Amino acid sequence: LVYQLPEANLILLRHLFGVLHHIEQNSGVNQMNAFNLALCIAPNMLWLPSPTGPEEESRSTKKVALLVQFLIENSGEIFGGDIASLF
Secondary structure, eight states: OGGGSOHHHHHHHHHHHHHHHHHHHTHHHHOOOHHHHHHHHHHHHOOOSSOOOHHHHHHHHHHHHHHHHHHHHTHHHHHOSOGGGGO
């Protein structure tokens, strides 16, 4: 699915998740593991297209957070190559 995105979107996601992966690699110092990062950034990445109730919004946020956590933890495999080379 990632490789079906337009090239500009793929590059942006690769860099974003490269940074998040780099932060996660230093979680011993900064306390920001993939789960914590996902909780912070997920609500700003994807949201429901129409207003819903708080319960549906909470479920949706949890699903997006799990997706973002997965992408952070597996960014090297998903986006290819050495993600650290972006720095």
